[in-house]
Amino acid sequence: MSIVLKAEGLTKEFKGFVAVNKVDLEVEKGTIHALIGPNGAGKTTFFNLLTKFLQPTAGRITYQERDITGMSPAGIAQLGMVRSFQISAVFSDLTVLENVRIALQRKRGESFDFWRSEKILSRFDDDAHGYIEDVGLGEFINHRAGELSYGRKRALEIATTLALDPGMLLLDEPMAGMAQQDVERISALIRRIAKNRTVLMVEHNLSVVADLSDRITVLARGEVLAEGDYAAISRSPAVIEAYIGTGDE
Known part of the structure; x- marks a missing residue:
């Protein structure tokens, strides 16, 4: 190998x-x-x-x-090559969907534009839903990240990491x-x-x-x-x- x-x-x-x-x-x-x-x-x-x-x-x-x-x-x-941290690194005031969608903005090849309209950002929804389902958070998609249990926050962090499409x-x-x-x-x-x-x-x-x-x-x-x-x-x-x-x- x-x-x-x-x-x-x-x-x-x-x-x-x-x-x-x-x-x-x-x-x-x-x-x-x-x-x-x-x-x-x-x-x-x-x-x-x-x-x-x-x-x-x-x-x-x-x-x-x-x-x-x-x-x-x-x-x-x-x-x-993307890492996670010991302390969960998510945006507590944003929903699960919004957290993953921010990570997916990398595919636009531009900066993370928090101020973009909902219409522009919604183009990432299908991919975001996929990553959220992959980590078992489908039923929490519209919950604020800060409301999640510790384990689910870690799962959300992994979803945002996966959204960056890492090889490692x-x-x-x-x-x-x-x-x-x-x-x-x-x-x-x-x-x-x-x-x-x-x-x-x-x-x-x-x-x-x-x-x-x-x-x-x-x-x-x-x-x-x-x-x-x-x-x-x-x-x-x-x-x-x-x-x-x-x-x-």
């Missing part, structure tokens, strides 16, 4: 503290790849480096064999703060949308990681501790020690 996203020697130093140290990563096209690790492992910093919200101290990032190391988040989004989705703790019912709903959604996309996700819920992931990279102290499928990772003594410590502690 081809490699869609690759990091080589990725390093980030903050005033003498090395948060990410020479990390290599390869994400295969069409897979769900999980990035896990104990608290303080450097996952968020590494994820922000990959999505260009931080610039690396050293190293190189390529997406579809194109060097994106110096690009902006907007630049990589235009290439089809980067999900930052998609299950954070969710009730079990919402976890099951979003897990099923991720599995469904990954059928024709590549997904890289940071996730703390190891049962979700075990259920969804084709491959897992484990970080600890800013370095790669282990990599493989869940069966191999779960048996690794180094991974077990990183998560639960040794018997002497």
Whole structure:
């Protein structure tokens, strides 16, 4: 399988503290790849480096064999590599339909024109309805986003992300703060949308990681501790020690 996203020697130093140290990563096209690790492992910093919200101290990032190391988040989004955030990023005062329709305006090739007439914006309704149904929010289409439960807000965020037509989705703790019912709903959604996309996700819920992931990279102290499928990772003594410590502690 081809490699869609690759990091080589990725390093980030903050005033003498090395948060990410020479990390290599390869994400295969069409897979769900999980990035896990104990608290303080450097996952968020590494994820922000990959999505260009931080610039690396050293190293190189390529997406579809194109060097994106110096690009902006907007630049990589235009290439089809789009991320979500730990905190749901939706417009609370707008309806579910309006949120997705704003994302679809990208297809016009112009700026996001909030002030455009309803007639102009309605051209996006059919596509918006499709994405909303895909994430299971059809019955909430005219509800204000701020009225949705936390899990449904996350589903709406995924719908707006999908509306950008990404080839690769980067999900930052998609299950954070969710009730079990919402976890099951979003897990099923991720599995469904990954059928024709590549997904890289940071996730703390190891049962979700075990259920969804084709491959897992484990970080600890800013370095790669282990990599493989869940069966191999779960048996690794180094991974077990990183998560639960040794018997002497």
